[in-house]
Amino acid sequence: MLNFLKKNIALSWAKKHVRKAEEFKKNAEKNQEDLLLSLIETAKKTLFGREHDFENIHSIQEFQEKVSVADYEDLKPYIERVKKGQANILWTETPEYFAKTSGTTSGAKYIPISKEGMPFQIAGAQSALFHYIAQKNSADFVKGKMIFLQGNPELEEVFGIKTGRLSGIVAHHIPNYLQKNRLPSLETNMIEDWETKVDKIVEETEKENMTLISGIPPWLIMYFEKLIERNGKKIKQLFPNLQLIVTGGVNYEPYRDKMEELLGGKVDIIQTFPASEGFFAFQDDYKKEGLLLLTNHGIFYEFIPLEEYGKPNAKRLTLKEVELNKDYALILTTNSGLWAYSIGDVVRFIDKNPHRILVSGRTKHFTSAFGEHVIAFEVEEAMKATVEKYPAQITEFHLAPEVNPAEGLPYHEWFIEFEKEPENLDLFKNELDEQLRKRNTYYDDLISGNILQKLHISRLKKNAFHEYAKSQGKLGGQNKTPRLANDRKIADLLEIYKF
Known part of the structure; x- marks a missing residue:
C-alpha cells in the first residue's frame, strides 16, 4: 500500500x-x-x-x-x-x-x-x-x-x-x-x-x-x-x-x-x-x-x-x-x-x-598537433559510425598525435581497448579514418595533401585503461581518461599495454 x-x-x-x-x-x-x-x-x-x-x-x-x-x-x-x-x-x-x-x-x-x-x-x-x-x-x-x-x-x-x-x-x-x-x-x-x-x-x-x-x-x-x-x-x-x-x-x-x-x-x-x-x-x-x-x-x-x-x-x-x-x-x-x-x-x-x-x-581535450583541431564529438561520432558498419565492441580509446614516427609521415595513433575486435581490423581502420575525414575538413585536407598518413590503431590488452587509471591514482571518483590529447603523455604510459 x-x-x-x-x-x-x-x-x-x-x-x-x-x-x-x-x-x-x-x-x-x-x-x-x-x-x-x-x-x-x-x-x-x-x-x-x-x-x-x-x-x-x-x-x-x-x-x-x-x-x-x-x-x-x-x-x-x-x-x-x-x-x-x-x-x-x-x-x-x-x-x-x-x-x-x-x-x-x-x-x-x-x-x-x-x-x-x-x-x-x-x-x-x-x-x-x-x-x-x-x-x-x-x-x-x-x-x-x-x-x-x-x-x-x-x-x-x-x-x-x-x-x-x-x-x-x-x-x-x-x-x-x-x-x-x-x-x-x-x-x-x-x-x-x-x-x-x-x-x-x-x-x-x-x-x-x-x-x-x-x-x-x-x-x-x-x-x-x-x-x-x-x-x-x-x-x-x-x-x-x-x-x-x-x-x-x-x-x-x-x-x-x-x-x-x-x-x-x-x-x-x-x-x-x-x-x-x-x-x-x-x-x-x-x-x-x-x-x-x-x-x-x-x-x-x-x-x-x-x-x-x-x-x-x-x-x-x-x-x-x-x-x-x-x-x-x-x-x-x-x-x-x-x-x-x-x-x-x-x-x-x-x-x-x-x-x-x-x-x-x-x-x-583535442588533437591539433598539425592544425586540425579534432574534438571529442568528432572522434566519438566517427567511432560510432565505424562500429555500425564493421561490428566491434569498444571498451575505451585514446587518440594522440605521432609527430616524429620512425618512418613515413606523421599520423594519429588510436589506442583502443576492444571488448570484441572487428573481423577485419584493416577495413575497420580505413573506415574510421574516412569517417573522421568526413567530420573534420582540416584533417581531410592534411590527409589529401600528404601532410599526414592515415591513422594507426594500437590494440591494447584487456583492462588496459583500468590499470592505467589505477597506476595514476585516478581510479573511480570523478576521474575520466581523456579521449583526446595534443601530446603523448598518456600515450607513452599506454605503450606498456599494447599487444
Missing part, C-alpha cells in the same frame, strides 16, 4: 513540475538577461563587484566589457581569501560548501557552492526524474531499491566551510522519501579505495530489487562486470525490475553498445550534465537526443565559438545569438560567485525551441 501511494504521489508531483517547467522553456532568452542583472545587483558590494564596477553595469554588453573571461587560475586569488573564511569576496557570504576537484596546473580546485546555489544542484536531478516520470506516465522505480555510485560523502572543513567531492556533498541532500530505498550503506560509501568499494557495493546490492541505478558510464560498467562475474547472469536477469539508469559526466553514446550487452535487456537511460559549478542540463525526453539547458537555475550562460576560444576579443554570445550545430566553449556566471568562468566544456545546440544541447568535448 505504501509503495502504491509513493508511486502515485511521485506521478502527481512529476506532472505538476513539468507543466510549471514550460514557462522557463518559453522565456529562456529574456530570463537569462534578467538573471545576470539580478546576480550583478546582489554582488555589487562584494570585493569582485567593486573591482569590476558592478554599480555601473546595466546590460549584458556592459558586463562583457568590464568582466573578462576567467579560468580557475584567474579567480584563485579571490578563492584563497574565501578559503580563509572571508565573506563578501566573490559572493555576499562565504560558501556553504567547497566542491573539491582535481586540477592539472592548479592542483586541487575549490569550487564554491553558495546557499543559493546548492538547492539548484538537487533540483536539477529531481527535474530530470520528474520529466522522465511524466513522459513515461509511470513511477514504478520508486517501489524498489536505488543506487547512486558516488564519491565519499565524508566532508572535511576548510576554515569552517564543508569541503568534499560534489557527489559526496550531494549525498547529504538526497530527499527523505528516497533515503529508505537508497543503497549502498553509508559505511560502504565512505570506503576510499574504489575497487574495494565496488566489491562491497556488489555484495550489498546483488540480492536486492534494484530499480534505478545512477553513475557515470565507466563506473557503471565496472560495477556491472563484477556483478556478472559473481553471478553468471546479465544485469537485467539479476535485476528484472531495473527500469532506469541515470548517467552523466561523459558522453554516453560511446559506451552504449557495451552497456546494452552487459544489461542484456531493455532499460531506459536518461543523461544529465552536472558539474561542481552547477547542474546545467538533462535529457527531458528519454527517447530523443539532446539535453535541455536549465536557464532558470541560477546560472547565466555565454558561448564562445570554439574556433575563437582563447583568442583576444573572442565573441561572447548569449542564448539568443547561438546557432545550431556549432561548437561553443561554455562560459558561466553563477549564484555561487563564479563570474564569466570558463568551465572547459564544449557544447553544441541541436534545438532552440526549447534550447537543447549536446556536450561535444572539452576545450583542453
